[in-house]
Amino acid sequence: xxxxxxxxxxxxxxSSNDFEASVRACMKTLEVELGELNDWICCGATAAHSIxxxxxxxxxxxxxxxxxxxxxxxxxxxxxxxxxxxxKTKNALTESAALRKEISDIVETPVTGATxxxxxIQIFQRVGLDRIQAAxxxxxxxISAACYYGCLLTRPPRTVAFDDPxxxxxxxxxxxxxxxxxxxxNYATECCGAGMTLSREETVLNLxxxxxxxxxxHGANCLVVACPMCHVNLDMKQGAxxxxxxxxxxxxxxYLSDLVGLALGLSERELAVNRHFVRAGxxxxxxxxx
Amino acid sequence: xEVTPVGADKFAGTSIENCYQCGKCTAGCPLADQMDVTPNxxxxxxxxxxxxxxxxxxxxxxxxSCFTCTGRCPQSVECVEIIDALREYAAEHDCAPPDxxxxxxxxxxFLDNIRRNGRINELExxxxxxxxxxxxxLSLPLLMKDALLAPKLMQRGKFHLxxxxxxxxxxxxxxxxxxxxxxxxxxxx
Numbered sequence: 196x197x198x199x200x201x202x203x204x205x206x207x208x209x210s211s212n213d214f215e216a217s218v219r220a221c222m223k224t225l226e227v228e229l230g231e232l233n234d235w236i237c238c239g240a241t242a243a244h245s246i247x248x249x250x251x252x253x254x255x256x257x258x259x260x261x262x263x264x265x266x267x268x269x270x271x272x273x274x275x276x277x278x279x280x281x282x283k284t285k286n287a288l289t290e291s292a293a294l295r296k297e298i299s300d301i302v303e304t305p306v307t308g309a310t311x312x313x314x315x316i317q318i319f320q321r322v323g324l325d326r327i328q329a330a331x332x333x334x335x336x337x338i339s340a341a342c343y344y345g346c347l348l349t350r351p352p353r354t355v356a357f358d359d360p361x362x363x364x365x366x367x368x369x370x371x372x373x374x375x376x377x378x379x380x381n382y383a384t385e386c387c388g389a390g391m392t393l394s395r396e397e398t399v400l401n402l403x404x405x406x407x408x409x410x411x412x413h414g415a416n417c418l419v420v421a422c423p424m425c426h427v428n429l430d431m432k433q434g435a436x437x438x439x440x441x442x443x444x445x446x447x448x449x450y451l452s453d454l455v456g457l458a459l460g461l462s463e464r465e466l467a468v469n470r471h472f473v474r475a476g477x478x479x480x481x482x483x484x485x
Numbered sequence: 486x487e488v489t490p491v492g493a494d495k496f497a498g499t500s501i502e503n504c505y506q507c508g509k510c511t512a513g514c515p516l517a518d519q520m521d522v523t524p525n526x527x528x529x530x531x532x533x534x535x536x537x538x539x540x541x542x543x544x545x546x547x548x549x550s551c552f553t554c555t556g557r558c559p560q561s562v563e564c565v566e567i568i569d570a571l572r573e574y575a576a577e578h579d580c581a582p583p584d585x586x587x588x589x590x591x592x593x594x595f596l597d598n599i600r601r602n603g604r605i606n607e608l609e610x611x612x613x614x615x616x617x618x619x620x621x622x623l624s625l626p627l628l629m630k631d632a633l634l635a636p637k638l639m640q641r642g643k644f645h646l647x648x649x650x651x652x653x654x655x656x657x658x659x660x661x662x663x664x665x666x667x668x669x670x671x672x673x674x
Binding site for chain 2: 243301350
């Protein structure tokens with residue numbers, strides 16, 4: 196049993212609680228213990244870094260301070276916005292003693308930036324893809340996925356230093372261990388509009404329409420994401436996309452943890468796959484003839 | 486070229502001086518076709534000391550912070566940090582274009598929500614943002630948009646009338662006070 200600190204962030208405790216259910220069910224099956232940070236606070240997301248630079252370091256800094264205080268050397272943050280903000284702060288703290296002092300004073304907790312922050316894909320890598328492959332009960336033979344990384348899993352590259360920012364392969368590698376296929380396509384790292392959902396919806400509907408259309412054109416029967424905002428824009432907003440563009444997509448959107456869990460034998464209900472907006476049932480379809 | 490624009494301290498560490506106008510930032514930008522001024526033009530304005538002019542552009546509020554520009558810049562310019570600094574300047578000097586005020590309104594409502602609750606309370610955020618947005622431009626579509634999603638969210642257990650809050654909200658208030666205070670000192674120095 197390995198143990199990781201766990202920073203859910205606001206989305207996973209809000210309308211993306213299906214993502215949290217999926218992550219938790221998966222981790223339990225893989226015997227990974229998640230220690231949720233005691234009294235964590237919001238990372239500030241785009242709003243903080245757009246409007247107040249100090250705040251954009253203090254809010255993640257408080258959470259890193261809690262992780263250090265409670266002895267977590269590794270911290271899982273499944274939301275890429277949270278993990279990027281945490282890593283950005285960690286890097287800034289590591290580089291400057293003056294900033295460590297300033298932020299520690301502001302957040303009333305000593306914080307050094309020693310905690311390793313990891314995303315959802317990395318926790319599967321830590322568990323070991325060979326171990327996951329050996330534990331597969333239902334190989335996902337009917338899945339031909341377009342792995343969608345969006346922005347913040349691999350960007351900004353100098354900050355997050357994860358995978359290749361233009362040609363990432365880490366999700367495809369996880370899917371291969373599950374017996375699923377991945378397609379080659381063009382929009383894997385294009386932005387979906389993320390936080391603009393509320394304030395400028397037409398932007399999001401245009402960007403997501405291009406993403407889904409391209410995935411379909413390259414033979415994908417589903418999208419796989421590792422980000423709650425990508426999931427909102429691609430799944431919850433898919434009806435609005437179809438309406439705005441006069442098209443029918445009907446494209447299921449899985450979280451990466453959904454597919455790992457399904458392959459490990461967990462049910463749609465345990466992983467909250469049954470709570471998505473677009474019915475996600477292609478994993479149970481008969482094997483497609485290539 | 487020696488550059489000392491107004492508010493130049495905001496651009497420290499961004500390597501803005503290294504931009505040589507290759508245009509890769511604009512080529513990869515998913516919103517460039519909708520911007521009044523492209524990312525490379527924004528950076529040129531900043532280099533020339535025209536910070537106020539750059540901060541008045543709608544482009545900085547259309548930027549979704551996807552970091553494609555930062556990732557592809559051959560000169561390692563911190564493109565999004567420059568745009569952040571411009572947004573910060575525009576928010577402080579209240580100089581965003583009227584049709585894009587709604588994006589600032591959302592971000593301010595977002596931060597206000599964290600200050601009060603320690604965590605984002607989605608329902609409260611949407612209510613605050615929509616009420617303020619409606620009072621600002623009397624836009625009924627904004628007020629009503631997404632209303633039809635509410636029952637579907639509820640059906641899926643994704644809708645919470647009461648959201649969880651951080652326990653030590655007084656601490657969160659102190660963190661905000663210090664950051665905004667620190668910030669004001671920095672701006673006046």
